[in-house]
Amino acid sequence: MTQSSSREQRDRFEDSEALRSLLTRLHEAGRGAWRDDPEAAALMRHAAEKYAALARKHGLDPWEAASAAFEAMRGAATRRADDPWAVVTRAVQVTCIGEERGNGLLCSVHQARRPRYSVFHDAERFSDRENPLPDYHPAFRIDPFADDQSDAPGEDDELLLERTMNVASAVEDTIAFFCLLGWAPDIARGTVEYVTGRLTESVSRASAFETLRRDRQARALLDLPSTSWTTMLRVVLGNPDPALAHTNVGRGLLVRLLIGEPLRALLRDDDLVLTAGLAAPDVRGDRL
Structure with a gap:
Protein backbone atom coordinates (compact mmCIF):
# COMPACT_ATOMS: atom_id res chain seq x y z
CA MET A 1 0.00 0.00 0.00
CA ARG A 114 -15.17 0.16 41.46
CA PRO A 115 -15.09 3.13 43.88
CA ARG A 116 -14.76 0.82 46.90
CA TYR A 117 -11.32 -0.28 45.63
CA SER A 118 -10.17 2.79 43.70
CA VAL A 119 -10.06 4.87 46.91
CA PHE A 120 -6.83 3.11 47.91
CA HIS A 121 -3.42 4.34 46.84
CA ASP A 122 -1.08 2.31 44.67
CA ALA A 123 0.85 -0.47 46.31
CA GLU A 124 4.36 0.55 47.29
CA ARG A 125 7.37 -1.01 49.00
CA PHE A 126 8.84 0.41 52.17
CA SER A 127 12.09 0.87 50.25
CA ASP A 128 10.38 3.10 47.65
CA ARG A 129 10.64 6.08 50.02
CA GLU A 130 13.76 7.72 51.31
CA ASN A 131 12.25 8.41 54.73
CA PRO A 132 11.66 5.64 57.29
CA LEU A 133 8.12 4.30 57.64
CA PRO A 134 7.41 5.96 61.05
CA ASP A 135 8.12 9.39 59.52
CA TYR A 136 5.14 9.35 57.18
CA HIS A 137 2.68 6.59 58.09
CA PRO A 138 -0.32 7.89 60.15
CA ALA A 139 -0.28 4.79 62.36
CA PHE A 140 2.96 6.06 63.93
CA ARG A 141 1.85 9.65 64.53
CA ILE A 142 1.65 10.86 68.15
CA ASP A 143 -0.90 13.38 69.32
CA PRO A 144 1.18 16.17 70.95
CA PHE A 145 -1.83 17.22 73.05
CA ALA A 146 -2.50 13.77 74.47
CA ASP A 147 -1.80 13.13 78.16
CA ASP A 148 1.24 10.89 78.57
CA GLN A 149 -0.12 9.46 81.79
CA SER A 150 -3.28 7.36 81.89
CA ASP A 151 -5.26 7.11 85.09
CA ALA A 152 -6.44 3.60 84.26
CA PRO A 153 -5.17 0.75 82.08
CA GLY A 154 -6.65 0.84 78.60
CA GLU A 155 -7.82 4.46 78.84
CA ASP A 156 -5.83 5.53 75.74
CA ASP A 157 -7.26 2.61 73.78
CA GLU A 158 -10.81 3.61 74.76
CA LEU A 159 -10.18 7.22 73.71
CA LEU A 160 -8.75 6.11 70.36
CA LEU A 161 -11.71 3.79 69.80
CA GLU A 162 -14.15 6.61 70.60
CA ARG A 163 -12.46 8.96 68.12
CA THR A 164 -12.47 6.29 65.43
CA MET A 165 -16.16 5.60 65.98
CA ASN A 166 -16.96 9.33 65.80
CA VAL A 167 -15.16 9.67 62.47
CA ALA A 168 -16.84 6.56 61.05
CA SER A 169 -20.24 7.86 62.15
CA ALA A 170 -19.57 11.27 60.57
CA VAL A 171 -18.59 9.62 57.28
CA GLU A 172 -21.77 7.50 57.25
CA ASP A 173 -23.90 10.58 58.03
CA THR A 174 -22.20 12.46 55.20
CA ILE A 175 -23.05 9.63 52.79
CA ALA A 176 -26.65 9.58 54.07
CA PHE A 177 -26.89 13.36 53.59
CA PHE A 178 -26.07 13.11 49.89
CA CYS A 179 -28.32 10.07 49.38
CA LEU A 180 -31.25 11.97 50.86
CA LEU A 181 -30.65 14.78 48.37
CA GLY A 182 -30.85 12.64 45.25
CA TRP A 183 -27.33 11.25 44.89
CA ALA A 184 -27.18 7.57 43.92
CA PRO A 185 -26.05 5.56 46.98
CA ASP A 186 -23.09 3.92 45.22
CA ILE A 187 -21.86 7.24 43.84
CA ALA A 188 -22.31 9.02 47.17
CA ARG A 189 -20.48 6.30 49.11
CA GLY A 190 -17.65 5.92 46.62
CA THR A 191 -17.04 9.67 46.39
CA VAL A 192 -17.25 10.43 50.12
CA GLU A 193 -15.00 7.49 51.01
CA TYR A 194 -12.49 8.57 48.38
CA VAL A 195 -12.45 12.17 49.65
CA THR A 196 -12.11 11.18 53.31
CA GLY A 197 -9.40 8.67 52.42
CA ARG A 198 -7.35 11.38 50.72
CA LEU A 199 -8.07 13.76 53.60
CA THR A 200 -6.25 11.43 56.02
CA GLU A 201 -3.14 11.68 53.84
CA SER A 202 -3.13 15.51 53.70
CA VAL A 203 -1.76 18.03 56.15
CA SER A 204 -4.95 20.12 56.12
CA ARG A 205 -8.44 20.28 54.65
CA ALA A 206 -7.40 23.16 52.38
CA SER A 207 -4.50 21.10 51.04
CA ALA A 208 -6.77 18.11 50.50
CA PHE A 209 -9.31 20.31 48.69
CA GLU A 210 -6.73 21.66 46.24
CA THR A 211 -5.22 18.23 45.59
CA LEU A 212 -8.60 16.61 45.01
CA ARG A 213 -9.88 19.49 42.89
CA ARG A 214 -7.11 18.78 40.37
CA ASP A 215 -7.48 15.00 40.60
CA ARG A 216 -8.97 14.33 37.16
CA GLN A 217 -8.21 10.62 37.37
CA ALA A 218 -10.35 10.25 40.49
CA ARG A 219 -13.22 12.15 38.87
CA ALA A 220 -13.01 9.88 35.82
CA LEU A 221 -12.99 6.74 37.95
CA LEU A 222 -15.96 7.96 39.96
CA ASP A 223 -17.67 9.06 36.72
CA LEU A 224 -18.67 12.47 38.08
CA PRO A 225 -19.23 15.71 36.11
CA SER A 226 -16.85 18.51 37.00
CA THR A 227 -19.58 20.58 38.68
CA SER A 228 -20.74 17.68 40.87
CA TRP A 229 -17.15 16.83 41.85
CA THR A 230 -16.19 20.39 42.84
CA THR A 231 -19.43 20.96 44.71
CA MET A 232 -19.06 17.68 46.60
CA LEU A 233 -15.57 18.76 47.72
CA ARG A 234 -16.77 22.17 48.82
CA VAL A 235 -19.72 20.72 50.75
CA VAL A 236 -17.73 17.95 52.46
CA LEU A 237 -14.43 19.76 53.14
CA GLY A 238 -15.67 23.35 53.29
CA ASN A 239 -14.72 26.41 51.29
CA PRO A 240 -10.90 26.81 51.53
CA ASP A 241 -11.12 30.64 51.59
CA PRO A 242 -9.34 31.69 54.84
CA ALA A 243 -11.92 34.45 55.37
CA LEU A 244 -14.61 31.76 55.75
CA ALA A 245 -12.58 29.45 58.01
CA HIS A 246 -14.76 30.01 61.11
CA THR A 247 -18.11 29.89 59.31
CA ASN A 248 -20.29 26.89 58.51
CA VAL A 249 -19.40 27.32 54.83
CA GLY A 250 -15.70 27.15 55.66
CA ARG A 251 -15.98 24.24 58.12
CA GLY A 252 -17.75 21.92 55.72
CA LEU A 253 -20.17 19.09 56.35
CA LEU A 254 -17.65 16.64 57.81
CA VAL A 255 -16.30 19.03 60.44
CA ARG A 256 -19.79 20.13 61.43
CA LEU A 257 -20.75 16.51 62.04
CA LEU A 258 -17.57 15.85 64.02
CA ILE A 259 -18.15 18.82 66.34
CA GLY A 260 -21.58 17.52 67.23
CA GLU A 261 -24.13 18.95 64.79
CA PRO A 262 -26.76 16.25 64.10
CA LEU A 263 -27.69 15.22 60.57
CA ARG A 264 -31.27 16.48 60.99
CA ALA A 265 -29.96 19.98 61.77
CA LEU A 266 -27.79 19.98 58.66
CA LEU A 267 -30.79 18.98 56.56
CA ARG A 268 -32.46 22.20 57.74
CA ASP A 269 -29.58 24.29 56.36
CA ASP A 270 -31.31 25.53 53.18
CA ASP A 271 -28.13 26.78 51.47
CA LEU A 272 -26.28 23.53 52.12
CA VAL A 273 -29.21 21.37 51.01
CA LEU A 274 -29.78 23.41 47.84
CA THR A 275 -26.10 23.35 46.89
CA ALA A 276 -25.70 19.59 47.35
CA GLY A 277 -29.07 18.75 45.81
CA LEU A 278 -28.54 20.74 42.61
CA ALA A 279 -25.11 19.13 42.13
CA ALA A 280 -26.48 15.57 42.18
CA PRO A 281 -25.23 13.83 38.99
CA ASP A 282 -27.80 12.64 36.47
CA VAL A 283 -27.62 8.83 36.52
CA ARG A 284 -30.35 8.30 33.95
CA GLY A 285 -28.01 8.35 30.97
CA ASP A 286 -26.12 5.30 29.73
CA ARG A 287 -22.65 4.74 31.14
CA LEU A 288 -19.72 3.03 29.50
Missing part, protein backbone atom coordinates in the same frame (compact mmCIF):
# COMPACT_ATOMS: atom_id res chain seq x y z
CA THR A 2 1.48 3.36 -1.03
CA GLN A 3 1.84 6.24 1.39
CA SER A 4 -0.85 8.19 -0.49
CA SER A 5 -3.41 5.37 -0.31
CA SER A 6 -2.56 4.78 3.34
CA ARG A 7 -3.25 8.44 4.11
CA GLU A 8 -6.54 8.31 2.20
CA GLN A 9 -7.62 5.24 4.16
CA ARG A 10 -6.68 6.91 7.46
CA ASP A 11 -8.67 10.03 6.55
CA ARG A 12 -11.64 7.87 5.60
CA PHE A 13 -11.53 6.02 8.93
CA GLU A 14 -11.55 9.33 10.79
CA ASP A 15 -14.92 10.21 9.25
CA SER A 16 -17.61 9.23 11.76
CA GLU A 17 -20.16 8.26 9.13
CA ALA A 18 -17.63 6.10 7.31
CA LEU A 19 -16.79 4.39 10.59
CA ARG A 20 -20.49 3.85 11.31
CA SER A 21 -20.98 2.27 7.86
CA LEU A 22 -18.02 -0.05 8.33
CA LEU A 23 -19.12 -1.12 11.82
CA THR A 24 -22.65 -1.77 10.56
CA ARG A 25 -21.33 -3.86 7.66
CA LEU A 26 -19.10 -5.91 9.96
CA HIS A 27 -21.97 -6.44 12.38
CA GLU A 28 -24.33 -7.62 9.63
CA ALA A 29 -21.67 -9.93 8.18
CA GLY A 30 -21.87 -12.05 11.31
CA ARG A 31 -19.26 -14.29 12.95
CA GLY A 32 -15.74 -14.14 11.57
CA ALA A 33 -16.15 -10.77 9.85
CA TRP A 34 -13.70 -8.97 12.13
CA ARG A 35 -11.16 -11.77 11.71
CA ASP A 36 -11.31 -12.12 7.91
CA ASP A 37 -12.14 -8.64 6.63
CA PRO A 38 -9.01 -6.74 5.45
CA GLU A 39 -10.68 -3.39 6.11
CA ALA A 40 -11.28 -4.42 9.74
CA ALA A 41 -7.57 -5.21 10.14
CA ALA A 42 -6.68 -1.82 8.69
CA LEU A 43 -9.14 -0.16 11.09
CA MET A 44 -7.49 -1.82 14.10
CA ARG A 45 -4.04 -0.72 12.93
CA HIS A 46 -5.42 2.80 12.66
CA ALA A 47 -6.88 2.54 16.20
CA ALA A 48 -3.51 1.39 17.56
CA GLU A 49 -1.83 4.42 15.99
CA LYS A 50 -4.63 6.80 17.04
CA TYR A 51 -4.52 5.82 20.72
CA ALA A 52 -0.80 5.09 21.04
CA ALA A 53 -0.07 8.33 22.92
CA LEU A 54 -2.99 7.76 25.31
CA ALA A 55 -1.80 4.20 25.96
CA ARG A 56 1.78 5.31 26.67
CA LYS A 57 0.48 8.01 29.04
CA HIS A 58 -0.98 5.24 31.21
CA GLY A 59 1.99 2.87 30.82
CA LEU A 60 0.28 0.55 28.32
CA ASP A 61 1.06 -0.91 24.91
CA PRO A 62 -0.78 0.74 21.97
CA TRP A 63 -2.39 -2.59 21.12
CA GLU A 64 -3.96 -2.72 24.57
CA ALA A 65 -5.72 0.53 23.69
CA ALA A 66 -6.64 -0.93 20.31
CA SER A 67 -8.15 -3.92 22.11
CA ALA A 68 -10.33 -1.58 24.18
CA ALA A 69 -11.34 0.23 20.97
CA PHE A 70 -12.26 -3.14 19.40
CA GLU A 71 -14.58 -3.98 22.31
CA ALA A 72 -16.26 -0.57 22.04
CA MET A 73 -16.66 -0.80 18.26
CA ARG A 74 -18.57 -4.05 18.55
CA GLY A 75 -21.26 -2.46 20.73
CA ALA A 76 -24.59 -1.37 19.32
CA ALA A 77 -24.38 1.94 21.23
CA THR A 78 -21.32 2.91 19.17
CA ARG A 79 -23.10 2.31 15.86
CA ARG A 80 -26.10 4.35 17.00
CA ALA A 81 -24.12 7.24 18.53
CA ASP A 82 -24.08 10.70 16.94
CA ASP A 83 -20.29 10.50 16.95
CA PRO A 84 -19.00 6.88 17.06
CA TRP A 85 -15.39 7.97 17.50
CA ALA A 86 -16.30 9.97 20.63
CA VAL A 87 -17.80 6.83 22.18
CA VAL A 88 -14.75 4.74 21.24
CA THR A 89 -12.32 7.34 22.58
CA ARG A 90 -14.14 7.58 25.92
CA ALA A 91 -14.20 3.78 26.24
CA VAL A 92 -10.46 3.58 25.54
CA GLN A 93 -9.76 6.35 28.06
CA VAL A 94 -11.75 4.64 30.81
CA THR A 95 -10.11 1.28 30.07
CA CYS A 96 -6.60 2.79 30.13
CA ILE A 97 -7.29 4.48 33.46
CA GLY A 98 -8.68 1.22 34.85
CA GLU A 99 -5.67 -0.75 33.59
CA GLU A 100 -3.26 1.73 35.14
CA ARG A 101 -5.10 1.69 38.47
CA GLY A 102 -5.34 -2.11 38.37
CA ASN A 103 -1.58 -2.37 37.85
CA GLY A 104 -0.97 0.08 40.68
CA LEU A 105 -3.38 -1.58 43.10
CA LEU A 106 -2.30 -5.11 42.10
CA CYS A 107 -5.89 -6.09 41.35
CA SER A 108 -8.09 -6.75 38.33
CA VAL A 109 -9.33 -3.95 36.08
CA HIS A 110 -12.88 -4.88 37.05
CA GLN A 111 -12.08 -4.19 40.71
CA ALA A 112 -10.02 -1.07 39.97
CA ARG A 113 -13.05 0.55 38.31
Whole structure:
Protein backbone atom coordinates (compact mmCIF):
# COMPACT_ATOMS: atom_id res chain seq x y z
CA MET A 1 0.00 0.00 0.00
CA THR A 2 1.48 3.36 -1.03
CA GLN A 3 1.84 6.24 1.39
CA SER A 4 -0.85 8.19 -0.49
CA SER A 5 -3.41 5.37 -0.31
CA SER A 6 -2.56 4.78 3.34
CA ARG A 7 -3.25 8.44 4.11
CA GLU A 8 -6.54 8.31 2.20
CA GLN A 9 -7.62 5.24 4.16
CA ARG A 10 -6.68 6.91 7.46
CA ASP A 11 -8.67 10.03 6.55
CA ARG A 12 -11.64 7.87 5.60
CA PHE A 13 -11.53 6.02 8.93
CA GLU A 14 -11.55 9.33 10.79
CA ASP A 15 -14.92 10.21 9.25
CA SER A 16 -17.61 9.23 11.76
CA GLU A 17 -20.16 8.26 9.13
CA ALA A 18 -17.63 6.10 7.31
CA LEU A 19 -16.79 4.39 10.59
CA ARG A 20 -20.49 3.85 11.31
CA SER A 21 -20.98 2.27 7.86
CA LEU A 22 -18.02 -0.05 8.33
CA LEU A 23 -19.12 -1.12 11.82
CA THR A 24 -22.65 -1.77 10.56
CA ARG A 25 -21.33 -3.86 7.66
CA LEU A 26 -19.10 -5.91 9.96
CA HIS A 27 -21.97 -6.44 12.38
CA GLU A 28 -24.33 -7.62 9.63
CA ALA A 29 -21.67 -9.93 8.18
CA GLY A 30 -21.87 -12.05 11.31
CA ARG A 31 -19.26 -14.29 12.95
CA GLY A 32 -15.74 -14.14 11.57
CA ALA A 33 -16.15 -10.77 9.85
CA TRP A 34 -13.70 -8.97 12.13
CA ARG A 35 -11.16 -11.77 11.71
CA ASP A 36 -11.31 -12.12 7.91
CA ASP A 37 -12.14 -8.64 6.63
CA PRO A 38 -9.01 -6.74 5.45
CA GLU A 39 -10.68 -3.39 6.11
CA ALA A 40 -11.28 -4.42 9.74
CA ALA A 41 -7.57 -5.21 10.14
CA ALA A 42 -6.68 -1.82 8.69
CA LEU A 43 -9.14 -0.16 11.09
CA MET A 44 -7.49 -1.82 14.10
CA ARG A 45 -4.04 -0.72 12.93
CA HIS A 46 -5.42 2.80 12.66
CA ALA A 47 -6.88 2.54 16.20
CA ALA A 48 -3.51 1.39 17.56
CA GLU A 49 -1.83 4.42 15.99
CA LYS A 50 -4.63 6.80 17.04
CA TYR A 51 -4.52 5.82 20.72
CA ALA A 52 -0.80 5.09 21.04
CA ALA A 53 -0.07 8.33 22.92
CA LEU A 54 -2.99 7.76 25.31
CA ALA A 55 -1.80 4.20 25.96
CA ARG A 56 1.78 5.31 26.67
CA LYS A 57 0.48 8.01 29.04
CA HIS A 58 -0.98 5.24 31.21
CA GLY A 59 1.99 2.87 30.82
CA LEU A 60 0.28 0.55 28.32
CA ASP A 61 1.06 -0.91 24.91
CA PRO A 62 -0.78 0.74 21.97
CA TRP A 63 -2.39 -2.59 21.12
CA GLU A 64 -3.96 -2.72 24.57
CA ALA A 65 -5.72 0.53 23.69
CA ALA A 66 -6.64 -0.93 20.31
CA SER A 67 -8.15 -3.92 22.11
CA ALA A 68 -10.33 -1.58 24.18
CA ALA A 69 -11.34 0.23 20.97
CA PHE A 70 -12.26 -3.14 19.40
CA GLU A 71 -14.58 -3.98 22.31
CA ALA A 72 -16.26 -0.57 22.04
CA MET A 73 -16.66 -0.80 18.26
CA ARG A 74 -18.57 -4.05 18.55
CA GLY A 75 -21.26 -2.46 20.73
CA ALA A 76 -24.59 -1.37 19.32
CA ALA A 77 -24.38 1.94 21.23
CA THR A 78 -21.32 2.91 19.17
CA ARG A 79 -23.10 2.31 15.86
CA ARG A 80 -26.10 4.35 17.00
CA ALA A 81 -24.12 7.24 18.53
CA ASP A 82 -24.08 10.70 16.94
CA ASP A 83 -20.29 10.50 16.95
CA PRO A 84 -19.00 6.88 17.06
CA TRP A 85 -15.39 7.97 17.50
CA ALA A 86 -16.30 9.97 20.63
CA VAL A 87 -17.80 6.83 22.18
CA VAL A 88 -14.75 4.74 21.24
CA THR A 89 -12.32 7.34 22.58
CA ARG A 90 -14.14 7.58 25.92
CA ALA A 91 -14.20 3.78 26.24
CA VAL A 92 -10.46 3.58 25.54
CA GLN A 93 -9.76 6.35 28.06
CA VAL A 94 -11.75 4.64 30.81
CA THR A 95 -10.11 1.28 30.07
CA CYS A 96 -6.60 2.79 30.13
CA ILE A 97 -7.29 4.48 33.46
CA GLY A 98 -8.68 1.22 34.85
CA GLU A 99 -5.67 -0.75 33.59
CA GLU A 100 -3.26 1.73 35.14
CA ARG A 101 -5.10 1.69 38.47
CA GLY A 102 -5.34 -2.11 38.37
CA ASN A 103 -1.58 -2.37 37.85
CA GLY A 104 -0.97 0.08 40.68
CA LEU A 105 -3.38 -1.58 43.10
CA LEU A 106 -2.30 -5.11 42.10
CA CYS A 107 -5.89 -6.09 41.35
CA SER A 108 -8.09 -6.75 38.33
CA VAL A 109 -9.33 -3.95 36.08
CA HIS A 110 -12.88 -4.88 37.05
CA GLN A 111 -12.08 -4.19 40.71
CA ALA A 112 -10.02 -1.07 39.97
CA ARG A 113 -13.05 0.55 38.31
CA ARG A 114 -15.17 0.16 41.46
CA PRO A 115 -15.09 3.13 43.88
CA ARG A 116 -14.76 0.82 46.90
CA TYR A 117 -11.32 -0.28 45.63
CA SER A 118 -10.17 2.79 43.70
CA VAL A 119 -10.06 4.87 46.91
CA PHE A 120 -6.83 3.11 47.91
CA HIS A 121 -3.42 4.34 46.84
CA ASP A 122 -1.08 2.31 44.67
CA ALA A 123 0.85 -0.47 46.31
CA GLU A 124 4.36 0.55 47.29
CA ARG A 125 7.37 -1.01 49.00
CA PHE A 126 8.84 0.41 52.17
CA SER A 127 12.09 0.87 50.25
CA ASP A 128 10.38 3.10 47.65
CA ARG A 129 10.64 6.08 50.02
CA GLU A 130 13.76 7.72 51.31
CA ASN A 131 12.25 8.41 54.73
CA PRO A 132 11.66 5.64 57.29
CA LEU A 133 8.12 4.30 57.64
CA PRO A 134 7.41 5.96 61.05
CA ASP A 135 8.12 9.39 59.52
CA TYR A 136 5.14 9.35 57.18
CA HIS A 137 2.68 6.59 58.09
CA PRO A 138 -0.32 7.89 60.15
CA ALA A 139 -0.28 4.79 62.36
CA PHE A 140 2.96 6.06 63.93
CA ARG A 141 1.85 9.65 64.53
CA ILE A 142 1.65 10.86 68.15
CA ASP A 143 -0.90 13.38 69.32
CA PRO A 144 1.18 16.17 70.95
CA PHE A 145 -1.83 17.22 73.05
CA ALA A 146 -2.50 13.77 74.47
CA ASP A 147 -1.80 13.13 78.16
CA ASP A 148 1.24 10.89 78.57
CA GLN A 149 -0.12 9.46 81.79
CA SER A 150 -3.28 7.36 81.89
CA ASP A 151 -5.26 7.11 85.09
CA ALA A 152 -6.44 3.60 84.26
CA PRO A 153 -5.17 0.75 82.08
CA GLY A 154 -6.65 0.84 78.60
CA GLU A 155 -7.82 4.46 78.84
CA ASP A 156 -5.83 5.53 75.74
CA ASP A 157 -7.26 2.61 73.78
CA GLU A 158 -10.81 3.61 74.76
CA LEU A 159 -10.18 7.22 73.71
CA LEU A 160 -8.75 6.11 70.36
CA LEU A 161 -11.71 3.79 69.80
CA GLU A 162 -14.15 6.61 70.60
CA ARG A 163 -12.46 8.96 68.12
CA THR A 164 -12.47 6.29 65.43
CA MET A 165 -16.16 5.60 65.98
CA ASN A 166 -16.96 9.33 65.80
CA VAL A 167 -15.16 9.67 62.47
CA ALA A 168 -16.84 6.56 61.05
CA SER A 169 -20.24 7.86 62.15
CA ALA A 170 -19.57 11.27 60.57
CA VAL A 171 -18.59 9.62 57.28
CA GLU A 172 -21.77 7.50 57.25
CA ASP A 173 -23.90 10.58 58.03
CA THR A 174 -22.20 12.46 55.20
CA ILE A 175 -23.05 9.63 52.79
CA ALA A 176 -26.65 9.58 54.07
CA PHE A 177 -26.89 13.36 53.59
CA PHE A 178 -26.07 13.11 49.89
CA CYS A 179 -28.32 10.07 49.38
CA LEU A 180 -31.25 11.97 50.86
CA LEU A 181 -30.65 14.78 48.37
CA GLY A 182 -30.85 12.64 45.25
CA TRP A 183 -27.33 11.25 44.89
CA ALA A 184 -27.18 7.57 43.92
CA PRO A 185 -26.05 5.56 46.98
CA ASP A 186 -23.09 3.92 45.22
CA ILE A 187 -21.86 7.24 43.84
CA ALA A 188 -22.31 9.02 47.17
CA ARG A 189 -20.48 6.30 49.11
CA GLY A 190 -17.65 5.92 46.62
CA THR A 191 -17.04 9.67 46.39
CA VAL A 192 -17.25 10.43 50.12
CA GLU A 193 -15.00 7.49 51.01
CA TYR A 194 -12.49 8.57 48.38
CA VAL A 195 -12.45 12.17 49.65
CA THR A 196 -12.11 11.18 53.31
CA GLY A 197 -9.40 8.67 52.42
CA ARG A 198 -7.35 11.38 50.72
CA LEU A 199 -8.07 13.76 53.60
CA THR A 200 -6.25 11.43 56.02
CA GLU A 201 -3.14 11.68 53.84
CA SER A 202 -3.13 15.51 53.70
CA VAL A 203 -1.76 18.03 56.15
CA SER A 204 -4.95 20.12 56.12
CA ARG A 205 -8.44 20.28 54.65
CA ALA A 206 -7.40 23.16 52.38
CA SER A 207 -4.50 21.10 51.04
CA ALA A 208 -6.77 18.11 50.50
CA PHE A 209 -9.31 20.31 48.69
CA GLU A 210 -6.73 21.66 46.24
CA THR A 211 -5.22 18.23 45.59
CA LEU A 212 -8.60 16.61 45.01
CA ARG A 213 -9.88 19.49 42.89
CA ARG A 214 -7.11 18.78 40.37
CA ASP A 215 -7.48 15.00 40.60
CA ARG A 216 -8.97 14.33 37.16
CA GLN A 217 -8.21 10.62 37.37
CA ALA A 218 -10.35 10.25 40.49
CA ARG A 219 -13.22 12.15 38.87
CA ALA A 220 -13.01 9.88 35.82
CA LEU A 221 -12.99 6.74 37.95
CA LEU A 222 -15.96 7.96 39.96
CA ASP A 223 -17.67 9.06 36.72
CA LEU A 224 -18.67 12.47 38.08
CA PRO A 225 -19.23 15.71 36.11
CA SER A 226 -16.85 18.51 37.00
CA THR A 227 -19.58 20.58 38.68
CA SER A 228 -20.74 17.68 40.87
CA TRP A 229 -17.15 16.83 41.85
CA THR A 230 -16.19 20.39 42.84
CA THR A 231 -19.43 20.96 44.71
CA MET A 232 -19.06 17.68 46.60
CA LEU A 233 -15.57 18.76 47.72
CA ARG A 234 -16.77 22.17 48.82
CA VAL A 235 -19.72 20.72 50.75
CA VAL A 236 -17.73 17.95 52.46
CA LEU A 237 -14.43 19.76 53.14
CA GLY A 238 -15.67 23.35 53.29
CA ASN A 239 -14.72 26.41 51.29
CA PRO A 240 -10.90 26.81 51.53
CA ASP A 241 -11.12 30.64 51.59
CA PRO A 242 -9.34 31.69 54.84
CA ALA A 243 -11.92 34.45 55.37
CA LEU A 244 -14.61 31.76 55.75
CA ALA A 245 -12.58 29.45 58.01
CA HIS A 246 -14.76 30.01 61.11
CA THR A 247 -18.11 29.89 59.31
CA ASN A 248 -20.29 26.89 58.51
CA VAL A 249 -19.40 27.32 54.83
CA GLY A 250 -15.70 27.15 55.66
CA ARG A 251 -15.98 24.24 58.12
CA GLY A 252 -17.75 21.92 55.72
CA LEU A 253 -20.17 19.09 56.35
CA LEU A 254 -17.65 16.64 57.81
CA VAL A 255 -16.30 19.03 60.44
CA ARG A 256 -19.79 20.13 61.43
CA LEU A 257 -20.75 16.51 62.04
CA LEU A 258 -17.57 15.85 64.02
CA ILE A 259 -18.15 18.82 66.34
CA GLY A 260 -21.58 17.52 67.23
CA GLU A 261 -24.13 18.95 64.79
CA PRO A 262 -26.76 16.25 64.10
CA LEU A 263 -27.69 15.22 60.57
CA ARG A 264 -31.27 16.48 60.99
CA ALA A 265 -29.96 19.98 61.77
CA LEU A 266 -27.79 19.98 58.66
CA LEU A 267 -30.79 18.98 56.56
CA ARG A 268 -32.46 22.20 57.74
CA ASP A 269 -29.58 24.29 56.36
CA ASP A 270 -31.31 25.53 53.18
CA ASP A 271 -28.13 26.78 51.47
CA LEU A 272 -26.28 23.53 52.12
CA VAL A 273 -29.21 21.37 51.01
CA LEU A 274 -29.78 23.41 47.84
CA THR A 275 -26.10 23.35 46.89
CA ALA A 276 -25.70 19.59 47.35
CA GLY A 277 -29.07 18.75 45.81
CA LEU A 278 -28.54 20.74 42.61
CA ALA A 279 -25.11 19.13 42.13
CA ALA A 280 -26.48 15.57 42.18
CA PRO A 281 -25.23 13.83 38.99
CA ASP A 282 -27.80 12.64 36.47
CA VAL A 283 -27.62 8.83 36.52
CA ARG A 284 -30.35 8.30 33.95
CA GLY A 285 -28.01 8.35 30.97
CA ASP A 286 -26.12 5.30 29.73
CA ARG A 287 -22.65 4.74 31.14
CA LEU A 288 -19.72 3.03 29.50
